[in-house]
Amino acid sequence: MKITERKFDLSVLQPLIALMLMAIAMTILSDNFATKDNLFNVARQISVNVCISVGMTMVILTGGIDLSVGSILALTGAVAAGLLKNGIEWTEVHLFVGFTLFGVIWIAMATGGFLGCFNGWMITRFKVPPFVATLAMLTIARGLTMLYTKGFPVTQLGDRFTYLGTGWFRGIPMPVWISAVVVILSVFFMNKTRTGRYIYAIGGNERASLLSGVNVNKVKVIVYMIAGILAGIAGLLVTARLDSAQPNAGLGYELDSIAAVVIGGTSLSGGKGSITGTVIGAGIIGVLNNGLVLLNVSPFWQQVIKGFVILLAVIIDKMQKKEAI
Amino acid sequence: MKARKISKSFPGVRALNEVDLEVCAGKVTAVVGENGAGKTTLMNILSGVYTEYDGELLLDGQKVSFQDTTDARRVGISIIHQELQLVPYMSIAENIFLGREPLKLGLIDYKTMQEKARLLLRKLGCDADVRKKISSLRIGQQQIVEIAKALSFDVRVLIMDEPTSALSESEINTLFVLIHSLKAKGIAIVYITHKMDELTLIADHVTVLRDGCAVGHSPVHKITIAEVVKLMVGRDIKDFFVKKQHDKGDVRLKIENLSLKKSGKSGAFLETISFKVHASEVLGLYGLMGAGRTELFETIFGLHRTPAAGTVFIDGKRVRINSPEDAVKAGMALIPEDRKNDSLVLNMSIARNISLASIGKVIRNGVVSKTLEQKQAEVYREKLNIKSYSSNQPVIKLSGGNQQKVVVSKWLVTDPKILLLDEPTRGIDVNAKNEIYKLIDELALQGMAIVVVSSELPEIMAISDRIITLCGGRLTDEFTRSEFTEEKILKAALPSS
Numbered sequence: 001m002k003i004t005e006r007k008f009d010l011s012v013l014q015p016l017i018a019l020m021l022m023a024i025a026m027t028i029l030s031d032n033f034a035t036k037d038n039l040f041n042v043a044r045q046i047s048v049n050v051c052i053s054v055g056m057t058m059v060i061l062t063g064g065i066d067l068s069v070g071s072i073l074a075l076t077g078a079v080a081a082g083l084l085k086n087g088i089e090w091t092e093v094h095l096f097v098g099f100t101l102f103g104v105i106w107i108a109m110a111t112g113g114f115l116g117c118f119n120g121w122m123i124t125r126f127k128v129p130p131f132v133a134t135l136a137m138l139t140i141a142r143g144l145t146m147l148y149t150k151g152f153p154v155t156q157l158g159d160r161f162t163y164l165g166t167g168w169f170r171g172i173p174m175p176v177w178i179s180a181v182v183v184i185l186s187v188f189f190m191n192k193t194r195t196g197r198y199i200y201a202i203g204g205n206e207r208a209s210l211l212s213g214v215n216v217n218k219v220k221v222i223v224y225m226i227a228g229i230l231a232g233i234a235g236l237l238v239t240a241r242l243d244s245a246q247p248n249a250g251l252g253y254e255l256d257s258i259a260a261v262v263i264g265g266t267s268l269s270g271g272k273g274s275i276t277g278t279v280i281g282a283g284i285i286g287v288l289n290n291g292l293v294l295l296n297v298s299p300f301w302q303q304v305i306k307g308f309v310i311l312l313a314v315i316i317d318k319m320q321k322k323e324a325i
Numbered sequence: 326m327k328a329r330k331i332s333k334s335f336p337g338v339r340a341l342n343e344v345d346l347e348v349c350a351g352k353v354t355a356v357v358g359e360n361g362a363g364k365t366t367l368m369n370i371l372s373g374v375y376t377e378y379d380g381e382l383l384l385d386g387q388k389v390s391f392q393d394t395t396d397a398r399r400v401g402i403s404i405i406h407q408e409l410q411l412v413p414y415m416s417i418a419e420n421i422f423l424g425r426e427p428l429k430l431g432l433i434d435y436k437t438m439q440e441k442a443r444l445l446l447r448k449l450g451c452d453a454d455v456r457k458k459i460s461s462l463r464i465g466q467q468q469i470v471e472i473a474k475a476l477s478f479d480v481r482v483l484i485m486d487e488p489t490s491a492l493s494e495s496e497i498n499t500l501f502v503l504i505h506s507l508k509a510k511g512i513a514i515v516y517i518t519h520k521m522d523e524l525t526l527i528a529d530h531v532t533v534l535r536d537g538c539a540v541g542h543s544p545v546h547k548i549t550i551a552e553v554v555k556l557m558v559g560r561d562i563k564d565f566f567v568k569k570q571h572d573k574g575d576v577r578l579k580i581e582n583l584s585l586k587k588s589g590k591s592g593a594f595l596e597t598i599s600f601k602v603h604a605s606e607v608l609g610l611y612g613l614m615g616a617g618r619t620e621l622f623e624t625i626f627g628l629h630r631t632p633a634a635g636t637v638f639i640d641g642k643r644v645r646i647n648s649p650e651d652a653v654k655a656g657m658a659l660i661p662e663d664r665k666n667d668s669l670v671l672n673m674s675i676a677r678n679i680s681l682a683s684i685g686k687v688i689r690n691g692v693v694s695k696t697l698e699q700k701q702a703e704v705y706r707e708k709l710n711i712k713s714y715s716s717n718q719p720v721i722k723l724s725g726g727n728q729q730k731v732v733v734s735k736w737l738v739t740d741p742k743i744l745l746l747d748e749p750t751r752g753i754d755v756n757a758k759n760e761i762y763k764l765i766d767e768l769a770l771q772g773m774a775i776v777v778v779s780s781e782l783p784e785i786m787a788i789s790d791r792i793i794t795l796c797g798g799r800l801t802d803e804f805t806r807s808e809f810t811e812e813k814i815l816k817a818a819l820p821s822s
Contacts, residue, residue, distance in 0.1 A: 192692045194684050201681055204670035211626070211667050212682040212735065213653030271672055 014316070015264055015280040022284060026291040033294055040173055044241075046286035047175035050279055051234040052253060053260040054186045055116075055227030057278040060261050061203045062223050063270030064123065064130035068137035069231040069257060072115050073250035075145045076235035080108040081154040081245035084161060101160050109232045115141060116228020120221030134224075138254070145247050155244040165240030175237045182230060187275050195219055203270025259306070260285055263313040284309070331380035333366055340366040342537045343380070346515075347530075348482060353504060353514045355524050355545070358534035358557055362754075364517050367534070368484050371515070372404035373397030384482075395424075401481030405471045405488060413460040418442035420459055421474045445473040449503055463615075465496030472503065483507065484515040489523065490751065493613045493780075494815075501527055519754070521550045533557055554755060566762040566787055569770060573790065574604030576641070577774035578743050583635030585617075585624050585798075594620040595798045598635070602743070602774040607765060609789030610778045612818050617798040618778045619662060622745050626652045626659045639742065653682055658736035662747040662778075664725070668732040671721040675713060676702035678720050678731050683739045705734035710760065726757025733764065744768065746777045750784065762788055782811050794818040 026033040033039075052069045059066045087098040099107070115137060122133040167174045190196035198219045201209040210216045234253075239245045264281030266273025288309060292302045333341040341363045348354045358364050369375045371382065373391030382389050384400060391397040394404070411420045418439045419426075427437045442455040451469050459467060468488060475483055489497045504514060504527060516528060524531055524545055531548065533541040533556040541548075541556040578601065585595040595617050602608045612618045624633045627646040637644055639655055646652045652659070661667035669678055676698050680687050687697040702716035709730040713723060720731050729749065736744065746765070750758040765788055769775050779785040785792060792804045794817040802817035 194688065194693065197677070197684060197693055201670050201673065201677075204672050205666070207666055208668050208670055209681065211628070211649050211659060211661060213650045213739075214681070215648070215650050271670070 015277055015284065015313070018313075019280050019283050019287065022287050022291070026287060026294070030291065030294040033291060038290070038294075040176075042286050042290045043176045044173045045290070046282050047173075047179035048234045048237050049253070049256055049260055049282045049285065050179040051182050051230050051237065053257040053264075053278045053282050054182055054275055055230035056254075056257045057261050057264070057266055057273060057275055058186075058190070058199055058223045059130070059227050060258075060266055060268060061199050061270055061273055062220055063203045063206065064220070064223070065258070065268075066116075066119065066134045066224065066227045067131065067254050068115070068119060068134040068141055069227060069234075070250035070253035071138045071141035071145065072112050072228055072231040073235040073238060073253060074245075074247065075115070075141045075148070076108040076112045076232040077239035077249055078145050078149050078154060078245040078247065079111050080104040080236055081157055081161075081239050082148060083107060084157055085154060104161075105236060108236050109229050112228040112230070112232025112235065113225050114228070116225040116231070117221060119228065120224035123224065124217035124220050149245065149247045151247055153244045153246045157239070157243055157245075162240050162243045165237050165242070175241070178233065178237065182233065183275060183279055190275055195222060199223060200271060203272070205271075256285060259310050263310060265317055281313075284313075331367065331370055331378055331382075333370060333375060333378040340537055341370075341378075344534065344537070344539045345542075346371075346532055346539065347542070348513045348515055349530075350481070350513045351508050351511045352529040353508060353516050353527055354530045354532060355516045355518060355528035356532050356534060357518060357521075357524070357553060358754075362534040362557075363537040364534055365486065366537075368404060368486060368515065368517065371397075371482075372402055372484055374404075398478045398480075401479055402484070403475035403478055403480045403482070404484040405468070405475060405486065407486040407488075407490060409464070409467050409471055411459045411467055411470060414458055416456045416458055417446070417453065417462075417470050417473075418455040420470060421445065421455075421477055423474075441477070442473070445477055446470075448476065449473055450506075463496070465492050465499065468492070468496075468500065469503070472507075480512060482513045482515065484517075486517045487519060488516070489518070489520065493615075521553065524550065524553065557755065566759055566766075568788060569766055571605055571770050573606040574772060576601050577604045577606075577639065578602045578776075579638040579641075580625065581636045581638070583621070583624060583633070583637075585620055585629055585633045593798055595624060595633075598795075598798075598800050600793055600800065600803075602776055604742075604772050604774050605769050606790050607769050607775045607777060607788055609785040609792035610776055610795060611780075611782070611785050611792055611814055612778075612795035613780065616795045616818065618795055619747055620798075621795065622659055622661070622747050622776075622778065625745065626657060653739060656740075656742035657745065658682075658739055658741035658743065659745045660729075660732055660736060660747060660749055662751060664728050664732060668735075669720050669728060672719050674702075674717045675706065675711065675720055675723075675731055676716040679705055679716075679734045679738060682735050686738060701738065702734075705730075705737065709734055709764070724754075726753035726760075729753055729757065729761065733761070737768075742774065744773050744775045746775065748779055749777065750779070750781075758784075782814060786811070786814070796820055 052073070056066055056069065083099045084101070084104045087096055089096045119134050119137050122128045123130050164174055164178070169177055190199065198209065198214050201214060202216055202219055206216060235250070238249050260281035261273070261278050262268065262281070263284050264273065264277030264279070266277060285306070288306060289302070292305060297305070331341055331344045344363070344367060346354070346356070346367065356364050356367070366375070370378050373394045373396050376392060389400060412423065415423070421442045422438050427434045427441070429437070439455050446453060446455065446469070449469055449472060451466070453462070453466065459470065462470070488500060492500065507514060518524070528545045531543060531545050531553060532539055533553060535557060580601075581599045583595055583598045584593055586593050598621065600608070610618055610621070620629070623629060625637065625646070627648045630647050637646055644655050646655060649659070665671060670681065679702050680698050684693065687694050687701060689697065699716055705711065706713065706716055711723070711727050711730045711734070713727065720728055723731065749761055749765075753761070765775060765777065777785065777788060786809045790806055792809065792814060794801045794814060796818050797820060804814060
């Protein structure tokens with residue numbers, strides 16, 4: 001039997017080529033696209049989606065889904081803003097606890113991580129399907145946000161906090177730095193660590209992984225926890241950028257995030273895909289959003305077009321795979 | 326039906342090379358060959374799964390070509406795949422008429438459908454309730470439903486891909502009776518098999534495939550099994566496996582009163598099972614389908630924590646195994662029966678599958694080292710002769726025998742003290758089988774304690790030092806090597822009623 005080796009896997013390159021083509025098209029169509037200000041603006045907008053989508057990629061790679069990230073983002077943002085501004089006060093015992101900037105950053109991440117853990121616990125211990133468990137968390141976290149903020153935004157959080165969202169460091173916006181660190185750490189985690197390897201294995205064949213001695217439940221809880229922590233970081237970025245924790249923040253973000261993962265070539269059934277692909281996917285959505293605004297396309301049409309782009313991405317992916325068989 | 330000069334290529338592989346096949350009405354034509362010889366590809370072309378190929382198909386002298394499987398069925402060619410293709414949560418009748426339900430006023434006419442289904446099943450000598458769900462049937466019964474489905478298309482050529490691989494002895498007999506009655510109806514049958522003894526029982530003609538070429542075609546009565554095997558492998562197997570003599574060591578694994586209850590219902594999969602395995606010993610575990618063999622292995626391996634009870638000792642020390650993770654840590658390895666679902670991550674590479682159970686061994690400075698992982702894979706690729714172009718090849722592209730070698734490699738890396746093998750040679754070719762037997766022998770020689778489940782008596786008798794029989798979740802008897810006879814072992818494994 002003659003067997004020849006396939007030279008190079010082009011599947012990762014495809015979304016990248018699509019992104020570049022879009023960028024070139026936008027540069028031609030609009031004078032305002034390829035300006036420094038606008039590109040940084042796009043990068044800053046993408047940052048939040050990148051943070052969420054990195055976690056979403058891991059979840060989807062295990063064959064799961066996380067619908068709760070948008071609500072977790074809102075809750076962590078609100079908690080961080082509330083604690084920073086008002087602290088905790090027990091009038092009965094005349095106790096007041098104030099929080100530093102770093103304090104609230106840790107608490108936001110811890111809150112996200114805790115809620116993510118809860119997702120993972122429901123999914124592994126009680127075998128609740130991920131779709132249902134995280135759908136429940138979507139409402140729970142949103143409800144908690146409303147309870148905590150009583151429905152009002154928390155504003156005026158101080159310059160040091162808003163620096164996270166609006167500041168610049170060495171000529172590059174802070175959110176871009178933060179999401180870049182998230183991406184680099186995650187790529188390393190997925191490719192180089194035991195847990196990263198197990199995430200791919202579980203998505204590829206959960207039962208075989210279990211029977212090979214992989215602690216499947218532990219890995220799943222970790223994955224949902226990471227998704228929660230990253231949603232927490234995204235919550236900080238959004239809140240800091242607006243200088244305001246909105247109770248309605250992050251509505252529908254889970255869908256943009258799933259779109260980025262899918263456009264980036266990750267299979268919804270798990271096992272196949274990459275963080276790099278997702279970052280490019282988020283880039284495609286970001287450039288598309290920005291470009292349509294620059295071209296004065298009505299917001300209603302923007303949504304329609306975005307939907308078709310998602311479909312197109314998946315169809316191209318499927319056609320490629322069919323050819324490869 | 327005739328197939329002439331059929332060729333088919335996949336990227337990088339020429340799967341079939343000018344293969345001719347002739348099938349006559351009322352006859353059974355067996356197609357044999359090692360894994361990867363092209364049997365399945367050929368059948369997929371005959372039944373319209375693959376539509377692009379070279380060569381031509383003739384039916385009653387007329388040239389035919391199919392757009393898809395429905396097209397092939399319309400002219401009377403049906404295939405029953407090795408993995409049955411039924412919808413588990415639908416009834417027998419619904420499965421038989423799936424996609425062409427009889428309608429009445431635009432709605433499904435259940436009465437007619439069930440009546441027709443009942444008639445079809447009765448023709449096959451089966452009077453099951455057609456409203457029963459497929460999931461509640463045994464494999465043998467499910468196969469009858471598949472046959473009924475094929476018959477409902479007025480089948481003229483029926484292709485069966487290893488139909489007996491999952492059946493018990495009595496179910497196989499039922500199937501053979503059925504095949505004889507189908508023959509009598511003038512249906513041409515293409516029968517793919519690995520089991521040589523089935524040739525003389527059932528086939529009229531045999532066609533041998535090797536490396537994508539048809540290397541032999543003959544009436545069964547004019548050829549001996551040895552000749553067929555020789556054609557299949559392309560060389561004489563003079564050195565049929567002979568077990569080496571070696572002494573057993575101390576007791577390595579001791580199981581006491583292992584039980585596994587069925588959830589919800591009364592009754593148990595396993596009842597108070599106790600046995601011992603020594604170091605350097607191969608213990609055969611023989612039982613029919615449903616005797617609890619797989620459940621026994623899974624329970625020992627920690628997969629059924631809550632409904633299970635019993636104690637496990639390794640090297641005289643009691644160990645608690647609550648998960649497969651614990652089992653691996655305790656030095657156990659399990660090679661399950663179902664490679665695709667239980668053993669391999671199919672889209673992952675050979676190297677990554679091999680390191681899956683022992684990733685700690687390729688971690689340096691807290692980081693998975695791909696170089697070490699590759700090196701490790703290369704060692705086993707050579708040692709076990711895994712045919713592949715590189716250790717980066719996804720295992721999905723390997724043949725069954727080579728896939729099994731990857732699974733074995735995965736566990737050898739963990740350096741286990743105890744090896745549990747569940748039907749280790751199921752669905753793999755003669756050459757690979759022999760290699761696996763030799764490997765088992767060699768591992769035992771090195772001091773491993775090995776338990777092998779097999780439903781092939783000649784196989785288990787060849788490789789075991791001792792055999793215990795399992796029936797209905799209980800151990801029924803024990804035989805030392807000098808006591809082995811097929812009759813005694815089979816009798817002990819059969820229900821006593």
